[in-house]
Amino acid sequence: MSFNDWWNFAGYSIQGSLAWTNYNRVAFTDNVKWRQVQKYQDQNYRISWVGVARSDIRGMMGITVNRLTNYMVVATLIVSIAAGAFYSIKTNETCPTFLVFAFYVSISISLIFLMLSVVFAVKGQNSAFTNTMRLLTYQVRPDNPAEYSHDYLKQSQWIESNGLGSMFRIPGLTPDYQLGMAES
Secondary structure, X not given: OOXXXXXXXXXXXXXXXXXXXXXXXXXXXXXXHHHHHHXXXXXXXXXXXXXXXXXXXXXXXXXXXXXXXXXXXXXXXXXXXXXXXXXXXXXOOOOOHHHHHHHHHHHHHHHHHHHHHHHHHHHHHHHHHHHHHHXXXXXXXXXXXXXXXXXXXXXXXXXXXXXXXXXXXXXXXXXXXOOOOOOO
C-alpha cells in the first residue's frame, strides 16, 4: 500500500469513528428530548383532566344553586300570597269564631312552614357552596409535580460502557438504560 492509501485509510477510519460517535450523541439527545416531551405530555394530561373535573363540579354546583334559587323564589311568592291572605281577609259577623281561629291557625302554620322552606333553601345554598369549595380545594386539585430525578450522566456512562455494540443500537427502541432507578 502506498502512502496515500494509508493516509486515506486513516482519514476514513477517523471519519467513521466520528460518525459513530455523532450517531450516539444524536441518539442520546433524541432520547433526552423524547423523555422530556413524554414527561411534559403526562403532566399536561393530568392538569387538563383536573381542569375538566373541576369544571364539571362547578357546573353541578351551579345547577344545584339555580334549582334552590328557583325554589326560594316560588316559596317567597307563596309566602307573600299567604301573608296577603292573612292580612286582607275580612270575616263576616255571622261566621263562627272557631272557623276564624282555624283559618288564622292554618294560615299561620303555612306561613311558618313556607318561611322555613326559604330558610332551608338558603342553608342548602350555603352548604352547596361550602362543600363545593371544600371539594375543589381538598379533593380535586392538581398534583404536586413529581420529582424529576433521571440521571443523564449515568445514562451516558452506561452507553459508553456497552462498547461497540451500543453504536449499532436503534434510538428510541432500546431506551431501557438499566440504571437501577425506578422510572415513573
